[in-house]
Amino acid sequence: MVESDTQLIDQIFELSEQVEPFRLQILKAADASTLESLLDHYEFSLAVINVQRLPLEFSLSDLCIRFHPKPVLALVPELDAAHLLSGLRAGASDIYSYRCLSYEAQAFVATLSRLLSRAAQLEAAHRYRESLERSLDELRSDQMAAQQVQQNLLPAKRQTIGGVSFAYDLTPSLVLSGDFVDVAPLDDHLTLFYLADVSGHGASSALVTVLLKNMTNRVLRAHRRDTPLSELSPASTLYTLNRELLDTGLGKHFTIFAGILDARNSTLRYAVGGHHPMPILSQGGDTRFLSGRGMPVGLFDEPFFDEHELHLKEAFTLTLFSDGVLEVMVKEGSLERREERLRELVAAGVVMPDDLLESVLGTASCPDDIAILTLYRDVPDA
Template sequence: MIQSKEHLLVIDADSRSSGWLVEHFAAQGFEVTAAATPESCAEMPANQRPDVIIGDLMPEGVAWLTDFLEPFEPRPPVVVLTNPISTDHILETLRAGAADVVSKVALDITALDEALARQLERVRLFKQSKRYRQDLERTVSEFKYNLDELRADQRAGRQVQMKMLPEKGLRFGKISIDHCIKPSLYLSGDFFDYYHIDQHRVGFYFADVSGHGASSAFVTVLLKNLSNRLQRNIRRQSSDDILHPERLLARVNSELLETDLGKHLTMFAGIIDTEKRMLTYSVGAHYPMPVFCDGKDCSFLEGRGAPVGLMAQAHYKTFERPLPPGFSIIIVSDGLFEVLDAPSLDAKEALMLERVRSSGHTIGELESVFQLDALSEIPDDIAIVSITETLV
């Protein structure tokens, strides 16, 4: 027996037959409405529209119902009870729009229930499909809204992050420092800063935070905040950590561990002293190492150290490199290696050196030799910092 709460409309001019059908379907749990003519449908409120129509109808009545029900969604199928059961009559009834035909002569209740069950299944499937489609459309709409919100947040975050970076093309006496950054997403995990310490010293650092996106960008905010505090401390003479690259890395290491963000970074920090003609630097697993050009050739700086933010007991060493007149230092993030066409890391290092040697070491020339502007997709953040000394 069919158990349902669907709404059926019984159309039959014979009140006795109509009453029997109403009683039969109501006993199965249906909501049933009776009408004498097809035209009665026009008077039914929208909230009482039937799911299936069962009626003793001639082809003309079926055709009228078909036209009337055309705008409905889903359109209620019509099961016709007919006295003449000839093939021609059945075909005419089906052509008029009937979904099924059941003989009213010696009515087979099982056949009627089965015909009704088939049509109800079609209606249920249509309604289910409509609900799925509506749910999908609502989900897509919500996703688009959330995506727009995320993009707006990411754009705002990128603006903040870009404002945290130092100005492009800064000069500190004869020292010029410039940069470019190309994030793989709106936000970048690559970060750097450079700052004037006194008349003959310039400090800088370059960091590459693990991962991508907002969480990595948040670490760059912490890094900038720490850098600003340490610069204020030197002016207040309360701490000189900023003058010692190895101590700067140690401070970043301890403060990053205290945040418990699960993030670490690679870092290179240095001090350029134009009076002593010396580069003092420390390395926190930064790769590739910066390229140092002495006016004759270019090579990678030496040194190594543990990643920053992974181990509380990490120790960072100090390295030195004399500064010949007209030197250049090129620092890049490892994202650059993702776009260098070479089969191995050694080959990528060699290619990087070759291209740095062939350039004039300005940011514009470096972007050109590495063909950064031609990249349609960037798999990882790419940042480049160029530090050069002019001889005049």
């Protein structure tokens, strides 16, 4: 309260005690130095300013700007047109004649209550905003930590195993990705690889990719312990993953293409879990989509996954995609045309994941996660 008249101060103090439901602390300033000190050291909900008692160093307009968005109640000697207009122009929330407080006491109390209620709402919104900003900061920090965990689970972006090279690119639509790729050498000749696309986006889908990595590792350990690795089956692996994901009760599922490459006889065994588009194989002058059927993993109690085996020539490329790549190709037209465009790119020798991504994405944004994994041998300029 900016006031120096003790009688008026006492009167306002008495009226303030009637304001409910607030418990008020009132600080008063009678001179410029006290006012400046209070403004520097306190946060106020409401300012009650007697315009006639303002120190010369301050104006009502300056104080209204300084208090904004908190309300300011201006006191003037007479509530005439001139005082009313100047007070409103300065930014005051309401204006009262201090000479009329005695017979307008209840109206003044109601005004104080209304302005304090507005201030309380502003303060609650500010606290909520600060709390929300802290929560968002924590969420961003958690997401970055989760992203680091997910990145650590991914294989090397380029590696060569048994004479076959593997390269991938994974572009998330958000911080975390629901797409996942893995390349796991089983021994000197056998390599398990897969590309999976978890339903949905964000943290919950990324969590399933962590579970997928863990479940795959456990399947491999069990096979190493109980059966020869040469008997490891992609289809049986998908059946095991399906059962384990259903047991988690997360209500999540994923599509997957999983293969086992045998470098000794250059054969590929693979199984499909509802994945689309199918991988593109290019060898011997022929470029085609692989065939295969299967249901998404984690969606059905009794799914179906068939298994295929094929021979790979000395020079070949096998390129796997998540369905996000088709979503950024809408300008190509129908789904069949988009798939044909992918086949044409691979047939033209655009097989490295970053080159493929640039060809289909351009400057567009990613509405969905995009993963591309390419296996190749004896590819010129690769």
